[in-house]
Each structure stands twice: as structure tokens, then as C-alpha cells.
Amino acid sequence: MTTISSRLAVAVLGSGNIGTDLMIKVLRNARHLSMEAMVGIDPESDGLARARRMGVATSAEGLDGLIGLPCFKDIRIVFDATSAGAHGRHDIALQAHGVQVIDLTPAAIGPYVIPVVNLEQHLDAPNLNMVTCGGQATIPIVRAVSRVARVHYAEIVASIASKSAGPGTRANIDEFTETTSRAIVEVGGAKHGKAIIVLNPAEPPLMMRDTVYCLAELDADQEAIAASVRQMAADVAAYVPGYRLKQQVQFERIDGERRINVPGLGPAQGLKVTVFLEVEGAAHYLPAYAGNLDIMTSAALATAERIAARRLGSAG
Structure with missing residues (x-):
């Protein structure tokens, strides 16, 4: 398994509000994750601009752009912060590459996961859905x-x-x-x-x-x-x-x-x-009033951190 600096490499798909907030949380707070790529479809998005300033690889060509990045070979988890409609295609393509997916859309392809309730039951699921x-x-x-x-x-x-x-x-x-x-x-x-x-x-x-x-x-x-x-x-x-x-x-x-x-x-x-x-x-x-978005990104981060800690053999 490839790791970077004893961390699990991750990428964010979707450069809107949720994806950008999640990227910043990973960069600031993650203990077991390495933020490698941020991908969107709007080359002028603030999320992609921030990612570039923070030294994160970017692409404005969506999922295909992510797969084409040199760092993609290292990525083990992708957070999908796009839409329920797009997630189905994303999941199929990422599963073909053996990448675990944490879904922040309501697509519900994988099991519903609430970290404090049932995360431990689904750590090995190829797709984990963060509900809403x-x-x-x-x-x-x-x-x-x-x-x-x-x-x-x-x-x-x-x-x-x-x-x-x-x-x-x-x-x-x-x-x-x-x-x-x-x-x-x-x-x-x-x-x-x-x-x-x-x-x-x-x-x-x-x-x-x-x-x-x-x-x-x-x-x-x-x-x-x-x-x-x-x-x-x-x-x-x-x-x-x-x-x-x-x-x-x-x-x-x-x-x-x-x-x-x-x-x-x-x-x-x-x-x-x-x-x-x-x-x-x-x-x-x-x-601060956008707690509805913050709880999604916080739950996704907590989920990925637990998965990474387990894969890397860390206690927490």
C-alpha cells in the first residue's frame, strides 16, 4: 500500500463550498491523511484557486482530470462532494481503480454511515455514504x-x-x-x-x-x-x-x-x-452559520481518519 509521509493520500472531487471546506479541514486538522488533489469542473472556482495556493494538485476536468493527475496512483480515498446524479459514474470509475469512496452526496450507493453510530461496521466498504x-x-x-x-x-x-x-x-x-x-x-x-x-x-x-x-x-x-x-x-x-x-x-x-x-x-x-x-x-x-455544511465535512473527515488509522496500524 502506498502512503505519503506515513499518511493515506486523499483527493476531493468537487470544488464548491463543501469540497473546499473539506480540503481545508484535511490540510489543517488531519492526523492520518495527506491532501493530494482537488478537482472540479469550473476553472475559475475559488476552491481550485485556494487549492493551488495551498500547494494541492488541481484539475478543472472533473473525474477524468483527477485520474489523469500524476498523483492519482497514490490516492487511496476520494471524497465526492459533487451531486447525487454525478456520483454513480464517479463511483464506478473509482472502484475500477481500487479507490475507496466517501460520498458526501445523497446518492446512497454505499451503506449509510454516521461516525458515532455505525462507522466501525463499514470501514472496509468500497463506498461509504455520509447520508445528509x-x-x-x-x-x-x-x-x-x-x-x-x-x-x-x-x-x-x-x-x-x-x-x-x-x-x-x-x-x-x-x-x-x-x-x-x-x-x-x-x-x-x-x-x-x-x-x-x-x-x-x-x-x-x-x-x-x-x-x-x-x-x-x-x-x-x-x-x-x-x-x-x-x-x-x-x-x-x-x-x-x-x-x-x-x-x-x-x-x-x-x-x-x-x-x-x-x-x-x-x-x-x-x-x-x-x-x-x-x-x-x-x-x-x-x-459559522453554515453548520449544515460543516457537519458533513467534519463527519467525512472523521470517517476517513478512522479508515486511515486502521490501514496504517495507528491507534487513533
């Missing part, structure tokens, strides 16, 4: 509830600043809701799931806010759920420092005549669990 920004923020909370009590239904609402939603985010909104809803079930552990995204046009822009609603079994232990949520929030904050609970976990008993109509379930009773979150970005490249 809303998924990275909220699915850990759904999992925190479901590991304590059965969750009949979970619904998440991700509210992000309109200014932080670039062309790629807007083009992928349908994929966002579908991918996040499936991951709420497959990774979060809820029986049914639903995801909603809100683009907030407020000025000045607001930080990413997420609300998680879970309908758990009626006799669930509230103290155990609250403790599990607090621990999970701390675990996420270990790699996304701006991730935090906005207030204490809220509980409401829905029983007797007060049943609620739940999508996929019909009239239901249970313990309603409500969690309010805020995600502040690290402002490496993007504004």
Missing part, C-alpha cells in the same frame, strides 16, 4: 433514543440558512428527504421515519437548527433516554465542536383519548420525545 447534513445531525439522536426504547416513529426537521444552501444542496433536496428518511430507519433504529428540510431566508442568517421528534414506547424510561441523548450529543461534539443541545430533552405522554395520527402507523400512543439541536460551523472556509 440533516441525517448527520439528527440520526445520532434517534439512535440514542432507540438504544434505550423502541421507537415507533421518528421525524426530523432541519432548518438551514438559505445562504448556506448552494446549487448542489438545492438540486439534491428530493434526495435529501428520501435518503434521510431511509437512514432514520436503517441507522437510527426507528420503525418509520420522515425528514423535512427548511431553507430559512432570515437576515442575518441563522445557524443550523434541527428538531427531532420520536414516538417511543409508552413506558420508556425518561431518565435513561435523556442520559442517552446527552451522551450521544457529547460523542458527536467530539468531531463537530459546534454541535450542541439547545435545551433539556422534552417528554410528553400520548395515551388514552389523546392518540395522534402518525404517518405509516395511523392513530398511535406512546412517549413523545423532542430534542432541539444547534450546529455551529467551525468557520474554516464557510461562515
Whole structure:
């Protein structure tokens, strides 16, 4: 296996906001990764210009340009920060070269990966999907509830600043809701799931806010759920420092005549669990209010770091 200075060589495909922020995170914070190439399709993009200034190899010819770079032979992981539509072709080509792919689009070709929930199960997967920004923020909370009590239904609402939603985010909104809803079930552990995204046009822009609603079994232990949520929030904050609970976990008993109509379930009773979150970005490249983008790049970096540490035989 080829390594550079005892680090695993990586490249970023996509020179937009997410790809540029990720490149900067790798350069500043990575312990086991070597940032070798940044590739896009706009030769005038700020991401490619920054990469050149930072000494990173670049190409404005997309995936074909990446494969044509001299350093490509060393690259072991490629972060795809383009679009769900383009990712399928990228994945096929990169797999043919034996390159592991970390997918920051909602394409969901590979398994859904939330670092604090299920990364260890998928370290050898050829393609790892980072779900969505809303998924990275909220699915850990759904999992925190479901590991304590059965969750009949979970619904998440991700509210992000309109200014932080670039062309790629807007083009992928349908994929966002579908991918996040499936991951709420497959990774979060809820029986049914639903995801909603809100683009907030407020000025000045607001930080990413997420609300998680879970309908758990009626006799669930509230103290155990609250403790599990607090621990999970701390675990996420270990790699996304701006991730935090906005207030204490809220509980409401829905029983007797007060049943609620739940999508996929019909009239239901249970313990309603409500969690309010805020995600502040690290402002490496993007504004602090763009926590929705920061949590994606932070999760992708944490995933690649763990993969690299394992491959290189490091403890962390």
C-alpha cells in the first residue's frame, strides 16, 4: 500500500463550498491523511484557486482530470462532494481503480454511515455514504433514543440558512428527504421515519437548527433516554465542536383519548420525545452559520481518519 509521509493520500472531487471546506479541514486538522488533489469542473472556482495556493494538485476536468493527475496512483480515498446524479459514474470509475469512496452526496450507493453510530461496521466498504447534513445531525439522536426504547416513529426537521444552501444542496433536496428518511430507519433504529428540510431566508442568517421528534414506547424510561441523548450529543461534539443541545430533552405522554395520527402507523400512543439541536460551523472556509455544511465535512473527515488509522496500524 502506498502512503505519503506515513499518511493515506486523499483527493476531493468537487470544488464548491463543501469540497473546499473539506480540503481545508484535511490540510489543517488531519492526523492520518495527506491532501493530494482537488478537482472540479469550473476553472475559475475559488476552491481550485485556494487549492493551488495551498500547494494541492488541481484539475478543472472533473473525474477524468483527477485520474489523469500524476498523483492519482497514490490516492487511496476520494471524497465526492459533487451531486447525487454525478456520483454513480464517479463511483464506478473509482472502484475500477481500487479507490475507496466517501460520498458526501445523497446518492446512497454505499451503506449509510454516521461516525458515532455505525462507522466501525463499514470501514472496509468500497463506498461509504455520509447520508445528509440533516441525517448527520439528527440520526445520532434517534439512535440514542432507540438504544434505550423502541421507537415507533421518528421525524426530523432541519432548518438551514438559505445562504448556506448552494446549487448542489438545492438540486439534491428530493434526495435529501428520501435518503434521510431511509437512514432514520436503517441507522437510527426507528420503525418509520420522515425528514423535512427548511431553507430559512432570515437576515442575518441563522445557524443550523434541527428538531427531532420520536414516538417511543409508552413506558420508556425518561431518565435513561435523556442520559442517552446527552451522551450521544457529547460523542458527536467530539468531531463537530459546534454541535450542541439547545435545551433539556422534552417528554410528553400520548395515551388514552389523546392518540395522534402518525404517518405509516395511523392513530398511535406512546412517549413523545423532542430534542432541539444547534450546529455551529467551525468557520474554516464557510461562515459559522453554515453548520449544515460543516457537519458533513467534519463527519467525512472523521470517517476517513478512522479508515486511515486502521490501514496504517495507528491507534487513533
